[in-house]
Amino acid sequence: MKAGIIFTGTGPILVLTTYGSFDDEQFVEKLARKGIMKFIAYGLSLELVQKKYGGQFQAIVNDVKQEDDLRVLDYNGHNVFYNFSFKEMGPPITHE
Template sequence: MKAGIFFTGTGPILILTTYGELNDPTLVTKLAQKGIKKFIAYEVAESLVKEKYGQQFNIIMGDLKQSDDLRVLDYDGHHVFYNFALSELGSPVYHEGSLRVLQAG
C-alpha cells in the first residue's frame, strides 16, 4: 500500500493506492483519465496518514481492498498541504505527460 501527495495543476491531493510505485504506468494512465496528466508526487508513510486521518483512512482502506486500486483520501488542497510537514515527504516523483502547446495567431 502506498500513500502519496500529488501536486497537480489545481493543488495537492492525497491518494491511497495498491500500486507499488507512485509513477507506475497503470496508475499514471488512471490519473490521466481523471485529467491529471502532470504532477509531482511525494510518498508519505501509511502510518502517518492513518494517524492524521483516523476513521476516514479506515473507511477508504476498506473500499480500496474491496475493488479499486486507487482512492483519493483528501482533495482539499489547503488541508492536504498544511496537514503534513515538508520533512515528512519522501523523494519527489515527477511526471509530465505529453503536453500540447497551443500557438496564438
C-alpha cells in the same frame, strides 16, 4: 498499499493506492483518465496518514481493492498541504 500527496495543476490531493509506485505506468494512466496529466508525487508513511485521518483513512482502506486501485483520501488542497511537513514527505516523483 502506498499513501502520497499528488501535486496537480489545481493543487495537492492525498491518495491511497495499491500500485507499486507513483511512476507505475498504470498509475499514471489512471491519473490521466481523471484529467491529471502532469504531477509531482511525494510518498508518505501509511502510519502517519492513518494517525492524521483516523476513521476517514480506515473507511478508504476498507474500500480499496487488492490490486490496481487508487482512492482519493483528501482533495482539499489547503488541508493536504498544511497537514504534512516537507520532512514527512519522501523524494519527489515527477511526470509530464
